[in-house]
Amino acid sequence: MSNRMxxxxxxxxxxxxxxxxxxxxxxxxxxxxxxxxxxxxxxxxTRWYVELWNDDEIQSAxxxxxxxxxxxxxxxxxxxxxxxxxxxxxxxxxxxxxxxGMTTAPMxxxxxxxxxxxxxxxxxxxxxxxxxxxxxxxxxAIWAAHxxxxxxxxxxxxxxxxxxxxxxxxxxxMDLGCHPFKVFFLITIPVIAPALVSGWLLSFTLSMDxxxxxxxxxxxxxxxxxxxxxxxLHHGLKPEINALATVIVVLVxxxxxxxxxxxxxxxxxxxxxxxxAMAASGQSH
Numbered sequence: 090m091s092n093r094m095x096x097x098x099x100x101x102x103x104x105x106x107x108x109x110x111x112x113x114x115x116x117x118x119x120x121x122x123x124x125x126x127x128x129x130x131x132x133x134x135t136r137w138y139v140e141l142w143n144d145d146e147i148q149s150a151x152x153x154x155x156x157x158x159x160x161x162x163x164x165x166x167x168x169x170x171x172x173x174x175x176x177x178x179x180x181x182x183x184x185x186x187x188x189x190g191m192t193t194a195p196m197x198x199x200x201x202x203x204x205x206x207x208x209x210x211x212x213x214x215x216x217x218x219x220x221x222x223x224x225x226x227x228x229x230a231i232w233a234a235h236x237x238x239x240x241x242x243x244x245x246x247x248x249x250x251x252x253x254x255x256x257x258x259x260x261x262x263m264d265l266g267c268h269p270f271k272v273f274f275l276i277t278i279p280v281i282a283p284a285l286v287s288g289w290l291l292s293f294t295l296s297m298d299x300x301x302x303x304x305x306x307x308x309x310x311x312x313x314x315x316x317x318x319x320x321x322l323h324h325g326l327k328p329e330i331n332a333l334a335t336v337i338v339v340l341v342x343x344x345x346x347x348x349x350x351x352x353x354x355x356x357x358x359x360x361x362x363x364x365x366a367m368a369a370s371g372q373s374h
Contacts, residue, residue, distance in 0.1 A: 113338060120331035127326050137328040147333060154297050154314040161235035162292035166285055169243025177251035195241040204305035207234050226308040234302040239292035250284035283352050
């Protein structure tokens with residue numbers, strides 16, 4: 090019975106991976122076709138990678154999406170960390186429930202509603218008078234919208250990590266005379282670093298992948314990659330898009346592997362430091 094269950098679990102896992110990654114593998118294979126049809130392999134060729142390299146419109150959209158993604162993810166980590174710290178460490182106060190609800194609202198609210206509200210905000214005459222640099226559609230508006238969306242995810246990750254953290258490390262540092270501000274940067278930040286890295290990567294992915302907010306807040310001079318791909322869909326996609334997707338998959342895979350290795354090594358160093366500290370403490374006693 091145990092063997093049959095184990096075989097069933099393996100089969101289910103294999104089916105799940107095939108369902109998720111087989112379409113991506115097919116897309117990568119068809120990116121090397123020499124024909125014009127996206128889903129038909131007409132001989133091996135790197136023609137569409139050359140076409141991709143020479144497509145200034147796609148390159149411009151990719152650069153803009155990367156710029157917005159990096160800026161939005163970085164801002165979301167800062168704001169999300171502060172929000173998660175307030176949610177996890179501060180005692181209940183008047184309006185704390187409202188703050189918690191508003192922090193996570195972008196996660197559960199339809200993006201169409203969020204996008205519509207931001208369009209009304211950024212195109213409002215009052216906004217034009219008070220914050221002219223943030224008024225109107227464009228790159229800055231898209232960045233602000235993506236930051237609003239991603240901050241909610243980072244806040245949840247940081248809040249969960251802070252609640253699991255052993256606060257005795259911070260208390261011991263403050264008992265030894267360390268300033269709370271210094272404790273936050275020297276102890277709290279390194280401990281919650283995996284959550285910060287995960288939040289940044291998740292935010293960057295959400296920003297790069299977002300279509301609804303980007304399409305509602307874009308203007309002719311601010312076209313992100315998802316908006317451009319959707320616009321070309323009406324004219325029929327070429328294998329050039331497959332080549333672009335393949336490049337993105339390869340780069341993202343490398344980034345994830347490197348990030349996992351860095352986090353794993355950092356965790357091992359922390360475990361070794363803790364073990365050494367405990368051994369030294371035991372010897373002193």
